[in-house]
Amino acid sequence: MTRLLLKDELLDAQLIRAVGAAGHHGADLGEALQAVRGLDESDLDAWYAAWNTLGERVFAFAEEQERAGHRIAARDAFLRACTYLRTGGSMLYRAPVDPRMVHSNTRQTEAFRRAAALLDTPVETVQIPFEGTTLPGYFLRAADESGVRRATVIGLGGYDGTAEECYFYFAAPALARGYHVLLFDGPGQGAALLQQGLTMRAQWDTVITPVVDFLLARDDVDPARIALAGLSLGGFLGPRAAAGEHRLAALIADSGAYDMYGGALDRMPKPLAHGFEMGQKMARVALGEILDAMARKPTAGWSLRRALVVHGIDSPLAYLDVLKDYRLDGYAQAITCPTLVTHAEGDAIGASAPQTFAALTVADKELITFTAAEGADDHCEAAARTLFDARAFGWLDDRLHPEVTA
Structure with missing residues (x-):
């Protein structure tokens, strides 16, 4: 696997994960490296402090640029602050929940929303009805147009991901290709977990079905062209969802485990x-x-x-x-939509992704293995997302044709 700077494998992977957002203005290499240089890698409080300090400094810089009327500089700085603030809090998982982690989630959300207001395309903050409450999310439109139906991608993150982080993984490349995008925190993720106390479940069709219902109620979504794209744990939850929700037109499962x-x-x-x-x-x-x-x-x-x-x-x-309930046996076989499974050859977490592909019975399926020779062998291809975007969205474009509107 790619190694960047740190001796600790987990922390170096988290550093690469943060820096990987640079392709969509979510990080600067120099800022990130300087934040962790010389860090005591056994001290997760120091990790949090380093990233939080960087995030708050870049957030303040973004506000200065916004006051000065520099929209693009402010937007990009808010996006970087979002990544840095999330990265700091993500190492603080413990029970009971650390208040600093909750604050980190709040601040990364604030940073993203400040950036979203400065994007070239419209972003709506949405609340998706769900089991007597709501799930927080964003609907990002590819163009400022009324009543025009487009293909839409639902972006789904992983164990410790957030809807805001999924902007860099799925929304930015999808918007550039003409898709609308829905990002949201499901049970066990982001604000749904830390602000609402909703915990994880394996039965993800019970989550995606109300999300699809939400999209179908809109007049700018083509009901025949809704795709679900998930990474890491989302690469497992996506197939579990698609096994029961057959209104999806396509599925991308990035590095999801089979069992x-x-x-x-x-x-x-x-x-x-x-x-x-x-x-x-x-x-x-x-x-x-x-x-x-x-x-x-x-x-x-x-x-x-x-x-x-x-x-x-x-x-x-x-x-x-x-x-024991986090298995795809009996579920992968029930998927009916075209499915792309991706796999990085150095990724132990997603090592069983080829089993997911093998279990699929749908005729239109494809497996893409990313390699060390391409610099793409990390979990979820974190160091080579531009390459992932090209291959995965190329596959999706051939099926959903985002350039076509209705």
Whole structure:
């Protein structure tokens, strides 16, 4: 995998993730590298402080540029501030929820909305009706026109992503190609989690169906050309959604795992995994102690601490029980729309994505593997999103034809 600056694998990957937004004005390489240079990589409070300081400084610069009438400079600085503020808070997952993480989410949202008001195309802040409440999101229009129906992309992020971050992953490249875009935080994600307390679920068709209903009520969305694009955990949730929601015209699953539970068992010593599978009390106790110790480690335990917050559970061992429902067997086979599965060859998280592709029974399916030789072997092709945009949206363009309006 690509290594940029930091010795710690997780933190370096998060640095690459932030810098990867540069292709759509979401970061500057020099700013990001300077923020973490010399950082104590065992101190996640220092990580937060470094990124938060950078984010607030760039936010203040954006406000100065806006007051001076420099719209483009202000817009781009607000977009960078959004990335930096999210990056700082994302390492603070712990139960109970850290107030700094909630503040980080609020500030990255403020930064994005300030940027959105300065974009060349209209952005609506929306609330999508959902199970007695609403999901926060944005509807971004490709052009300022009334009553013209266009192909539309729903962008779906991952475990610790936000709707605002999905602007850089999906919205910016889609808008440039003539698509409308809907971004939103579902249960367990972004503001839906941190501001509303909505936790993650595997049954994502129950989330996407009201989202599609919301789009179909609009007079600027072509009902026959709605695509769903998800990355990381969204690359798993997307297929789960498409298995039950057949009004989707296309699906892009970027680096999604086929069997998250099986993958977790594969990383355990075989006797312990077998004992856990068989429900043996001693195996559960031993595994619980191991996972509790792991969760206390600064970066090695981050994903376990994240799981407690995202799923609303009280122990790492409970996370393994939750994962039993995070499988695509029996679901991938029910997908009826054209489907693109992407996979980065150095990505351990999405290593089982080819299994998702193999399980698909729909006739129109394609698998794209991104390689180290292309500089695209990181999780979700984080260091080569321009290449991802070209290939994935090329595939989607051939099916939904965004240049056509109705």
